[in-house]
Amino acid sequence: MQIELAIPDVAMLxxxxxxxxxxxxxxxVSSSESLVSGATVCCDSTFAPEIVFVVGDTQFEGNHVSCWRLTGSDWWGALAMDRTTGVDAWTSEWPVGSMISAALAANEAFKFVMRRLPLRGQADRxxxxxxxxxxxDFGAVHVPEEGVDLGMVDVISAGAICQAALYALMRFPNVRMSGRIFDDDLTGASNLNRNMLSSVADIGLLKVQVVARCCSAKLRLKPIAVRFPGDSCKIGQLAxxxxxxxxxxxxRWEVQRHAPGWIAVSGTSHFGVSSSAHRPDEPCCGCLHPVDDPVGANPIPTVSFVSFWAGLAMTVRLLRDALASSYSANRQHLWLTPLRMDLPxxxxxxxxxxxxxxxxxxxxSRVL
Ligand SMILES: [Zn+2]
Incomplete structure (x- = not known):
């Protein structure tokens, strides 16, 4: 993958x-080849792209390649084949809409490549x-200027979904959070396509150490190199x-049994995303997922955009819970098929x- 940027040199906020x-x-540009081996980012004006993404109301004339425009607001994001009229500049303050729009764009880059490959099952086309x-649209919620205090939060897994959730959380300017992150796994080369907080230099390091270090400028996370539930003496009470x-x-059932309060669960299955949240008085994640996957099921390959959507949905639920604006009971579970968000x-x-x-x-379940 090679990316050319044609953007002004805007200061980081x-x-x-x-x-x-x-x-x-x-x-x-400095992320070139450091996030994924072989993925380059440059500012070469002689570049000949195969697809183009245009941000906001930027003027662009390109007749020979597929082109999409990214638009949106604080909590809503959109992608459309290029239009030059009736589009707005990005003026939003909060970053969820821009992450939605960017994730929709990532889908199209992935699909562009997949259409060139032979598929085993034609139905997948x-x-x-x-x-x-x-x-x-995740739905607008008021965020106070002074930011959001999330208090103590424990994070179970330092894999792709939780890295995406923490990545999304750190795009908010004034979020305060401390807690622990549990995982005993090491960063592998195949993780880099989807682990948003990991780089080529992190291969071989504990995922919890990579994540805690990367988040340290904004969030206080203590790395615990244990697979939950592990040794209960080492883990103690969950947040x-x-x-x-x-x-x-x-x-997930084990976490639910130990959790004294609110939990959010996000998972992926093939090209789908499942995201839910559970207060102690609500039907739990065991009610939602009561049957284990078959023993010996093949490992499910995962890819960046699916994990990212799972993490983004989880972060929105966390922020809403902290702001006392949780979704209503008829939105307790969200199922997304990110590759075809154009379909009903x-x-x-x-x-x-x-x-x-x-x-x-x-x-x-006990009061039924
Ligand atoms: Zn239950």
């Missing part, structure tokens, strides 16, 4: 880990068709808010029903 530099252009126009980014379903039902908000056979034996 505040630290944007894992990027470093005094200007946006400098930070992006629908996932990789070009989107003419798509958007997503009142917990983020869970593990795809292993019994591990690509994003579905759903309630969670309590189950008598809940594997976590939650309060809601």
């Amino acid at each position: 505040f630290t944007q880990p894992p990027m470093s530099g005094s200007s946006v252009r400098q930070a992006l 629908v996932f990789f068709e070009e989107s003419q126009s798509c958007n997503w 009142r808010r917990v983020l869970v980014g593990v795809d292993d379903i019994p591990s 039902h690509a994003g579905m908000w759903l309630p969670v029903a309590p189950r008598r056979d809940c594997p976590a034996h939650c309060l809601a």
Whole structure:
């Protein structure tokens, strides 16, 4: 992947880990080949791109390649094949809409490559068709100027989903959070495509150390190199808010059984994203995911944009909980199919029903 930037040299407003530099252009160029091996970022005006992304109301004349325009607001983001009229400059203050729009753009770059490859199952071809126009809205919520205090938050897993959640959280200027992050895994080369806070230099290092160090300028996270639930003496009581980014379903039940307060769970399955939040009095993640995956199921390959959506949805839920603006019960679960956000039902908000056979034996299941 090679990227050419044609952007003004705008100063950074505040630290944007894992990027470093005094200007946006400098930070992006210095990320060349450090985030993913072989992925270059440059400012070469002789570059001949195969696809183009245009930001806001920027004027652009390009007749020979596919071109999409990124627009949006604080909590809403959109992508559309290039239009030059009726588009607005980016003026939003909060960063969720811009992350939505960027993630929609990443889909199109991925699909552009996938359309050139032979597919084992022709039915999958629908996932990789070009989107003419798509958007997503997480719903606006008021954020006070002085920022958001999230208090103590424990993070279960330092993998792709939790790294995406923390990456998204750090785009907010005034967020305060301390807590712990649990994981015993090391950063591998194959993680780099989706681990938003990791670079080539981090291969072989503990994921919890990589994440805690990367977040240290904005968040206070203590790295715990243990796979949850591990040794309960080392872990102690979980925080009142917990983020869970593990795809292993019994591990989610275990967190739910130990959690004294609110938990958010995000996971990925093939090209889909599942995201939910659970207060102690609500149907829990065991009610939502009551059956474990079959033993011996093939490892599911994951890719950056799916994990990113899972993390972004989790961060929005965390901020809303801290701002006492949680989604209503009929939005307790979100299922997204990010590759085709142009189709109806690509994003579905759903309630969670309590189950008598809940594997976590939650309060809601016991009063049935
Ligand atoms: Zn339950």
